Amino acid sequence: MSAVVDTHGHGHEHGDHHGGYSGLMRWVTTTNHKDIGTMYLWFSFIMFMVGGVMALVIRAELFSPGLQIVNPDFFNQMTTMHGLIMVFGAIMPAFVGFANWLIPMQIGAPDMAFARMNNWSFWILPFAGALLIISFFTPGGAPGVGWTLYAPLTVQMGIGMDLTIFAVHLLGMSSIMGSINIVTTILNMRAPGMTLMRMPLFCWTWLITGYLLIAVMPVLAGAVTMTLTDRHFGTAFFNAAGGGDPVLYQHIFWFFGHPEVYIIALPAFGVVSQIIPAFSRKPLFGYASMVYATAGIAILSFIVWAHHMYTVGMPVTGQLFFMYATTLIAIPTGVKVFNWVATMWKGSLTFETPMLFAAGFLFLFTLGGFTGLVLSLVPIDIQLHDTYYVVAHFHYVMVAGALFAAFGGVYFWLPKWTGRMYDETLGKWHFWLTMIFFNVTFFVQHFSGLAGMPRRIPDYPLMFETWNKVSSIGAFGFGISQLLFLYVVLKCIRSGAKAPEKPWEGADSLEWTHLPTPAPYHTFETQPDLR
Amino acid sequence: MAQGATTPRQHYYVPQPMYWPVLGSASLFLMMLGGVFVMNASAGGWVSIAAGFMLILYMMFRWFGDVIGESEGGKYHGWEDVSFRWGMSWFIFSEVMFFAAFFGALFYIRVLSVPDLSSLEHNELLWPGFKGTWPSAGPGFEEKFSPMGAWGLPAINTALLLTSGVTVTIAHWALKEGKRGMLNLFLFLTIALGVLFLGVQAYEYGHAYADLNLKLTTGAYGSTFFMLTGFHGFHVTVGAIMLAVIFARCVKGHFKPDHHFAFEGVAWYWHFVDVVWLGLFIFVYWL
Amino acid sequence: MMLKKLGLGALLLTLSGLALAAEWNLQPAASKMAADIHWVHEMVMVLVLVLFVGVFGFMFWSCYAHRKSVGHKAAQFHENTTVEILWTVIPAIILVIIAVPVTKVVVAQKDTSAADLTIKVTGIQWKWAYDYLKGEGEGISFVSMLATSRAQIEGSAPKGENYLLEVDNELVVPVGKKVRVLTTAADVVHSWWVPAFGAKQDAIPGFIRDTWFRADRTGTYRSQCVELCGKDHGFMPIVVRVVPQEEYTKWVGEKKVALAKAADDETKSYTLEQLKTRGEKVYAANCVACHQASGKGTPPAFPPLDGSKVVLGPKDGQIDIVLNGRPKTAMQAFDRLNNVELAAVITFTRNNWGNRTGEAIQPAEIKARRK
Ligand code: HEA
Ligand code: HEA
Numbered sequence A: 001m002s003a004v005v006d007t008h009g010h011g012h013e014h015g016d017h018h019g020g021y022s023g024l025m026r027w028v029t030t031t032n033h034k035d036i037g038t039m040y041l042w043f044s045f046i047m048f049m050v051g052g053v054m055a056l057v058i059r060a061e062l063f064s065p066g067l068q069i070v071n072p073d074f075f076n077q078m079t080t081m082h083g084l085i086m087v088f089g090a091i092m093p094a095f096v097g098f099a100n101w102l103i104p105m106q107i108g109a110p111d112m113a114f115a116r117m118n119n120w121s122f123w124i125l126p127f128a129g130a131l132l133i134i135s136f137f138t139p140g141g142a143p144g145v146g147w148t149l150y151a152p153l154t155v156q157m158g159i160g161m162d163l164t165i166f167a168v169h170l171l172g173m174s175s176i177m178g179s180i181n182i183v184t185t186i187l188n189m190r191a192p193g194m195t196l197m198r199m200p201l202f203c204w205t206w207l208i209t210g211y212l213l214i215a216v217m218p219v220l221a222g223a224v225t226m227t228l229t230d231r232h233f234g235t236a237f238f239n240a241a242g243g244g245d246p247v248l249y250q251h252i253f254w255f256f257g258h259p260e261v262y263i264i265a266l267p268a269f270g271v272v273s274q275i276i277p278a279f280s281r282k283p284l285f286g287y288a289s290m291v292y293a294t295a296g297i298a299i300l301s302f303i304v305w306a307h308h309m310y311t312v313g314m315p316v317t318g319q320l321f322f323m324y325a326t327t328l329i330a331i332p333t334g335v336k337v338f339n340w341v342a343t344m345w346k347g348s349l350t351f352e353t354p355m356l357f358a359a360g361f362l363f364l365f366t367l368g369g370f371t372g373l374v375l376s377l378v379p380i381d382i383q384l385h386d387t388y389y390v391v392a393h394f395h396y397v398m399v400a401g402a403l404f405a406a407f408g409g410v411y412f413w414l415p416k417w418t419g420r421m422y423d424e425t426l427g428k429w430h431f432w433l434t435m436i437f438f439n440v441t442f443f444v445q446h447f448s449g450l451a452g453m454p455r456r457i458p459d460y461p462l463m464f465e466t467w468n469k470v471s472s473i474g475a476f477g478f479g480i481s482q483l484l485f486l487y488v489v490l491k492c493i494r495s496g497a498k499a500p501e502k503p504w505e506g507a508d509s510l511e512w513t514h515l516p517t518p519a520p521y522h523t524f525e526t527q528p529d530l531r
Numbered sequence B: 001m002a003q004g005a006t007t008p009r010q011h012y013y014v015p016q017p018m019y020w021p022v023l024g025s026a027s028l029f030l031m032m033l034g035g036v037f038v039m040n041a042s043a044g045g046w047v048s049i050a051a052g053f054m055l056i057l058y059m060m061f062r063w064f065g066d067v068i069g070e071s072e073g074g075k076y077h078g079w080e081d082v083s084f085r086w087g088m089s090w091f092i093f094s095e096v097m098f099f100a101a102f103f104g105a106l107f108y109i110r111v112l113s114v115p116d117l118s119s120l121e122h123n124e125l126l127w128p129g130f131k132g133t134w135p136s137a138g139p140g141f142e143e144k145f146s147p148m149g150a151w152g153l154p155a156i157n158t159a160l161l162l163t164s165g166v167t168v169t170i171a172h173w174a175l176k177e178g179k180r181g182m183l184n185l186f187l188f189l190t191i192a193l194g195v196l197f198l199g200v201q202a203y204e205y206g207h208a209y210a211d212l213n214l215k216l217t218t219g220a221y222g223s224t225f226f227m228l229t230g231f232h233g234f235h236v237t238v239g240a241i242m243l244a245v246i247f248a249r250c251v252k253g254h255f256k257p258d259h260h261f262a263f264e265g266v267a268w269y270w271h272f273v274d275v276v277w278l279g280l281f282i283f284v285y286w287l
Numbered sequence C: 001m002m003l004k005k006l007g008l009g010a011l012l013l014t015l016s017g018l019a020l021a022a023e024w025n026l027q028p029a030a031s032k033m034a035a036d037i038h039w040v041h042e043m044v045m046v047l048v049l050v051l052f053v054g055v056f057g058f059m060f061w062s063c064y065a066h067r068k069s070v071g072h073k074a075a076q077f078h079e080n081t082t083v084e085i086l087w088t089v090i091p092a093i094i095l096v097i098i099a100v101p102v103t104k105v106v107v108a109q110k111d112t113s114a115a116d117l118t119i120k121v122t123g124i125q126w127k128w129a130y131d132y133l134k135g136e137g138e139g140i141s142f143v144s145m146l147a148t149s150r151a152q153i154e155g156s157a158p159k160g161e162n163y164l165l166e167v168d169n170e171l172v173v174p175v176g177k178k179v180r181v182l183t184t185a186a187d188v189v190h191s192w193w194v195p196a197f198g199a200k201q202d203a204i205p206g207f208i209r210d211t212w213f214r215a216d217r218t219g220t221y222r223s224q225c226v227e228l229c230g231k232d233h234g235f236m237p238i239v240v241r242v243v244p245q246e247e248y249t250k251w252v253g254e255k256k257v258a259l260a261k262a263a264d265d266e267t268k269s270y271t272l273e274q275l276k277t278r279g280e281k282v283y284a285a286n287c288v289a290c291h292q293a294s295g296k297g298t299p300p301a302f303p304p305l306d307g308s309k310v311v312l313g314p315k316d317g318q319i320d321i322v323l324n325g326r327p328k329t330a331m332q333a334f335d336r337l338n339n340v341e342l343a344a345v346i347t348f349t350r351n352n353w354g355n356r357t358g359e360a361i362q363p364a365e366i367k368a369r370r371k
């Protein structure tokens, strides 16, 4: 392959190496997609720790029945903020970070289409995070309403609720700008010959995710705006006395909320679709059907939202429609699972850390998908709705799904980003500890849920004690294991062995084949010709 | 679509590092914090809002100034232009979805919740005597109010806005033909129609509050009416300001017959605002 | 790979050990509806397990046999239309197989017609109010709230067997009768659930929604509110006692007598002491959750009544707040209490802790301010 490598030092508009500013200001002002990607990833990890500590407060309180550590009000605040921070602060920014780093390199573009706006997308996030954190220090504290912010409980909350609403507005703006950028980059910045159907699957999943985000984040903004006016300006969107309906909020929220869960899942699918072929030394099986399945999931995700609301009392036709639509999602998702397995089949497999995480993802995500299918069936969901079974379901798809994929992705691309190798032994330890403690924490929650333990409670009847103890022990183990991850990453950055030009034998996208390791600050200022 | 993938490219313009974005975030933060204080009757909120507002004005002035400078300085070519087109289209799509949330709320309330609240069991147990006819301010609302009719001012407003859609198109045509005088005239007309629309809208709000006893707090009808028309009015305002900027640039002699995306982007936005109004006219005022 | 197997094995062993000690499956069914749900659940679990084992059989086999370290060379195939069609169609067929029986259960679950007994359930922060609307027992109405003591919750007393699952007034229904449950709420969304009956229905303020159950076994069935409803969401249990028909008839008779006896004379005037004694009970039943027994509340969310300007101010002001609530706060309208109860509790708050107004509020004064 012709290495059209274009390192820095190219006069033009770029000025010197880091363009104009240095020190902290370099990061504040940067328009470089790699810098911005790095900031996204670090921000995400910090938020993961913040949200994780909140999870540990939850688990500590639930270690035994009775109220021990926190009062019920604060417990609800922990649950709410844990959910919001993990979803909007940790997982979503993590994948935007990957997108920033990788998409320009994978399609042969000099940078993102709107480099300046890219900086803005990121620099909104810390301010949104600040609003969320400030809410803890207002009278009444942070809102204790669950990450779903259901009305009319939100109307009872204090100042913290308003701060949270504005934080959601900011997060939404950031996501929309980030997505417009990603979608435009993919549509307009591909190198000659990089047709859509030749793009790495990661780019495809982000193209579709970007579309989902642009479609649903404004809807969430609408929902919280109505909450705000109901709280302060006397509107009656969610108030029966004025002709509104609390359930209307739920509809609007989940119209956003269900696509949101695929916004979390699809980029993870993309990462895994890069890793599995690389370590199977075999091309991705069924590339085209992967693309169609991703699109299919995205389209279906708009017509299934009410499966979160089977118990609100909708007519039987509504229940049936949403149930059938929801179960259909198993088909495209199944196609993806089967394709991944078929990619591994008859490959030449090795199990470095990224592959371990990808395989762990495949196994546990599917398990979570199956519990999702169980929940999608109305009668069963009537039993399980708002119990710990749901909590178990979504941690399987979001932690063992999205988070595992993100870990795998970090290990996979660290050599490309830093030019250094991470410590393979420690990486493997991180995987196994994470894997084991994850299951200890969350598998047992299926049992508590089946037996009838409601979610979002600070105290519980005695019969649930055993599983809660197990789960709490697992959670602390899981949390401590993540310190190891931090250590491995820091060690890699500061003193890792020099990475070879192409650390992974089977990797074949542009960032591996057309660029040196580590990737220089500016890449593809002249596009490679791939025709 | 695959245009980019087949034609060889020139250099793509990647802008300099700058701190307008972080300034923008900080000012949003200040405005929101101030808003929270104001809504919760704490002192000092307005100061924060004002500070944030000044900052964001400054930021927009400088940022757009940079962009205009780059554009006039010949930094943008066909490739960048395509990016702008995609970007603006997706942005307008996100705006459409924002309005969709409020239209969705309106339909839900009209079709489901209000009739439901007047169903037999609800009448018997919770809301005696409530009749679920639209327009409704809900069973708990005791005052009398009159709904806003469609064929007075709103119809005139519809005409104004539709006409402004035509004038902006004529202006665009003039720009492409290089007829600068006509361009300026019709652009000015467009802005004038937009401002007139806003004036009529403001008058209508006054009428609603003073004569119809129709307020934001008038239950579901008042909420949907004012939130939908209010957000629309806000978008008209933003659109009119953008048109004004474009007008100023036209007067200065910016834009070429084959290179004027800023103009087109604003025109698209204006059409979008137009279409939303049509939806409003039909579903909020008329039906 | 050995490691992984060992890890999993160890995990399974621990789990199976623990499984003996703890609850790990759906609660035993006490109605046909619940039994149907269990059956559907089991069927789906079996299908899903088979699929799971199948799919990951392939994956683990390939992890084992197609390793580079055992010298496996990668094949280069990356498409096969036949299998791709197969694995689209087969899941679709499985879904149809699942959908048929499930649909039947859904339809049955939604059929609330021809009930023998209709009960309205109102979720209130944080207790349940039951009103028997139609059928035997019509007219009975009472409030049901957590009976577990604060001491047990805070750990200063040993926890009883039904910790958090016990109430002062149980809902009583006859066995084998179709009971239609109408749910609504006074403040925020709650959700009424009895797992043993397979009935769960959100209680939405301002709306009436319904579900139904027919218990086929007598006994006491326990559960909790399952929609986050604020601070004490974890502390609003649901207890249903299913009794034989004769016993039910007897209970209805007794309950009616008891309710009539407890009915207050609203025309009478009461002394300060009478009102305070009564008020203390009403306070304990309705107000402590927020304003605390100490009257200190948990500010700023829940203000203290001890020393409150409202409580020490003009009495009409306080009557209005308690009667109508404060919109948009957790302070709800207590207009469902009768005039005597309201008079008593208001008198109590005005003459307890540090508050010493010395005023006795009479039921007539409450009546006068009711709209
Ligand atoms: C990454 C996020 C993610 C993903 C991918 C999913 C995927 C799915 N989810 Fe999940 N879900 C959440 C995140 C996610 N979910 C969250 C956060 C909540 C709770 C929110 C809250 O209340 O706080 C939730 C809640 C939730 C509920 C509501 C539960 C309740 O509150 O009562 C339901 C109900 O239908 C559901 C269903 C599904 C289904 C059917 C899928 C499907 O997409 C799964 C499809 C996958 C498979 C089925 C496995 C692979 C397929 C095969 C191997 C093919 C063969 C299979 C068959 C033929 C069966 N989810
Ligand atoms: C992708 C998102 C995501 C992620 C990654 C997680 C991660 C975790 N979650 Fe999360 N969770 C949600 C999304 C997520 N969760 C959502 C959306 C809800 C619903 C909220 C609602 O009901 O509104 C929820 C709810 C939820 C509940 C139910 C709460 C309730 O109903 O009241 C519980 C309970 O166990 C829980 C536990 C955990 C644990 C133990 C982790 C662990 O994986 C976290 C591990 C991470 C760390 C611990 C941090 C890193 C380590 C350090 C900082 C080192 C320091 C550590 C030590 C000293 C030990 N979560």
Ligand code: CUA
Residues within 6 Å of the ligand: C123, C126, C189, C190, C191, C225, C226, C227, C228, C229, C230, C232, C233, C234, C236
């Ligand atoms: Cu009532 Cu939760």
Ligand SMILES: [Cu+2]
Residues within 6 Å of the ligand: A257, A258, A261, A304, A305, A307, A308
């Ligand atoms: Cu969903």
